[in-house]
Amino acid sequence: MKDKIDSDLNRKFIRLIEQKTGLRIREQSQDDLQSAILTRRKALKLQSPQAYYQLLAAPTSDSASEWQKLIPSLTNLESHFFRDQGQFQLLRDKIFPELIQRNRGHKTLRICSAGCSTGEEPYSLAITLRELIRDWENWDITILGVDINPMALEKAKAGVYGQWSFRRVEPYIQRHYFQTSGDKFHLSPLIRDLVRFRQVNLYRDSFPTETSPLQAMDLIVCRNVFIYFDPKVVAQILNKFYQVLKPEGYLLTGHAELSGLDLSQFKAQVFPESLIYQRPMQSSSAAVTAKIIPQPVYTPAFTPTPIPPPQQPPQPVAKKVSSPLSKPKTAKKQDVKTLLIAAETAYGQKNYDEAIHQLQTLLKDDSRNFSAHHLLAQIYANVGQYAEAKQCCQEALTIQEFAIAPYYILAKIAEEEDDLEQAKQLYKRIIYLDQNSFTAYLELSHIYHLQGDQTRREKMKASAIKLLQRSPKEQKIPELNNITVAEVLEEMAI
Numbered sequence: 001m002k003d004k005i006d007s008d009l010n011r012k013f014i015r016l017i018e019q020k021t022g023l024r025i026r027e028q029s030q031d032d033l034q035s036a037i038l039t040r041r042k043a044l045k046l047q048s049p050q051a052y053y054q055l056l057a058a059p060t061s062d063s064a065s066e067w068q069k070l071i072p073s074l075t076n077l078e079s080h081f082f083r084d085q086g087q088f089q090l091l092r093d094k095i096f097p098e099l100i101q102r103n104r105g106h107k108t109l110r111i112c113s114a115g116c117s118t119g120e121e122p123y124s125l126a127i128t129l130r131e132l133i134r135d136w137e138n139w140d141i142t143i144l145g146v147d148i149n150p151m152a153l154e155k156a157k158a159g160v161y162g163q164w165s166f167r168r169v170e171p172y173i174q175r176h177y178f179q180t181s182g183d184k185f186h187l188s189p190l191i192r193d194l195v196r197f198r199q200v201n202l203y204r205d206s207f208p209t210e211t212s213p214l215q216a217m218d219l220i221v222c223r224n225v226f227i228y229f230d231p232k233v234v235a236q237i238l239n240k241f242y243q244v245l246k247p248e249g250y251l252l253t254g255h256a257e258l259s260g261l262d263l264s265q266f267k268a269q270v271f272p273e274s275l276i277y278q279r280p281m282q283s284s285s286a287a288v289t290a291k292i293i294p295q296p297v298y299t300p301a302f303t304p305t306p307i308p309p310p311q312q313p314p315q316p317v318a319k320k321v322s323s324p325l326s327k328p329k330t331a332k333k334q335d336v337k338t339l340l341i342a343a344e345t346a347y348g349q350k351n352y353d354e355a356i357h358q359l360q361t362l363l364k365d366d367s368r369n370f371s372a373h374h375l376l377a378q379i380y381a382n383v384g385q386y387a388e389a390k391q392c393c394q395e396a397l398t399i400q401e402f403a404i405a406p407y408y409i410l411a412k413i414a415e416e417e418d419d420l421e422q423a424k425q426l427y428k429r430i431i432y433l434d435q436n437s438f439t440a441y442l443e444l445s446h447i448y449h450l451q452g453d454q455t456r457r458e459k460m461k462a463s464a465i466k467l468l469q470r471s472p473k474e475q476k477i478p479e480l481n482n483i484t485v486a487e488v489l490e491e492m493a494i
């Protein structure tokens with residue numbers, strides 16, 4: 001049958017796509033990939049999927065133009081305006097004012113949204129800056145949106161959006177910066193003209209080069225892009241970003257997107273809203289190395305805030321009489337341990353499909369394994385499968401009713417889903433369970449700030465600081481890239 005894609009050919013397609021784009025095709029996306037391949041084969045009237053593979057693999061201009069047609073079906077364009085309010089707040093309140101102050105002499109600013117999709121992110125950056133800089137016309141401001149997907153860039157340039165793109169946006173933004181036409185919202189030229197778009201393949205294209213627009217950036221925002229790449233690909237892109245940033249320039253990624261990478265060449269700055277990375281003033285001559293480092297299992301989903309390890313399940317009282325069944329039981333326990341280690345390793349390498357596979361196998365033997373349910377929840381949360389993540393958290397909580405880690409994941413999902421009241425309840429529950437949880441106080445402080453309740457915000461912040469001050473100053477917090485307690489306190493004093 002000419003449309004059959006056997007597993008060998010399927011693997012070749014997946015490898016080729018990764019080589020050309022950096023994108024890793026996950027198991028759950030393989031059906032979509034196959035149907036995209038078959039659609040393109042038919043459109044081109046090629047004899048077989050193998051012939052289509054040969055076309056894509058050939059170093060020809062036909063191949064290059066075919067990639068332009070295939071790429072849109074490989075990329076996830078999910079985006080909306082002011083996605084992640086906390087990070088935008090951090091930009092508005094701290095990072096942009098600092099950059100404006102720093103650059104006030106020459107009045108230039110260079111910002112890049114890398115993996116900008118259909119433009120919501122760079123336009124949100126433009127609106128934020130426009131509201132901060134009063135004498136806009138005296139400044140030379142570059143806001144650059146880059147993406148691999150040519151169709152996304154066309155949509156971005158048009159600046160026309162449906163209501164869905166505004167799902168978490170204050171209504172005044174829509175009123176002020178958009179004109180309604182039917183069910184569409186047209187971005188005002190005032191903002192649209194501030195952003196330039198370019199097609200860039202972050203993985204394969206070289207930058208900075210003389211001709212690349214990606215150079216001398218004050219800030220690179222690259223969010224919800226690295227989750228689609230292998231850590232080695234992320235490391236390569238980070239090396240390039242490092243070179244593209246000006247000394248003291250900032251890199252903002254999605255929460256926890258860089259976990260498992262050694263980013264020691266960057267300076268990590270921790271704020272209640274988010275971690276942000278900075279190229280230090282004094283760069284070392286060596287290129288940044290982003291080595292993969294082993295991650296602890298109990299890192300939180302989404303945010304780089306520390307989570308205490310879950311409580312140990314109550315130890316069953318050992319039976320005195322050994323039964324003939326005890327041996328196989330021990331062997332099973334050993335398998336469970338091995339599977340959990342394999343899952344943790346795969347998770348550390350961001351090989352989520354493999355980690356899920358190991359955990360599901362483990363749960364067939366040991367369906368009440370808290371760690372497996374918790375790690376599954378974390379993986380699902382990291383890749384945005386919130387319904388599955390919540391389900392796994394609930395499972396974990398039926399096993400360890402008083403564990404804290406699943407509540408953190410549930411709280412972060414509630415925040416992502418804009419259910420701040422639910423998030424607050426969950427953080428309060430964490431504090432009820434563990435009064436020393438300074439991260440829960442920090443998160444609550446952040447939510448109160450978003451809600452304009454400054455009194456409660458200060459109260460929560462003060463509690464967090466009090467708890468941090470009781471911890472050893474040199475204690476490293478692995479979930480915060482090994483920043484010490486002292487450093488966190490220093491950042492909070494700003």
Ligand SMILES: C[S@@+](CC[C@H](N)C(=O)[O-])C[C@H]1O[C@@H](n2cnc3c(N)ncnc32)[C@H](O)[C@@H]1O
Nearest residue numbers: 021075078079115117147148149201202223224
């Ligand atoms: C989920 S969207 C993120 C959009 C936006 N940054 C946000 O957070 O709302 C991911 C984007 O990364 C882009 N992308 C994927 N691989 C890329 C590559 N190798 N180079 C540039 N962009 C890439 C996709 O085309 C897609 O638009």
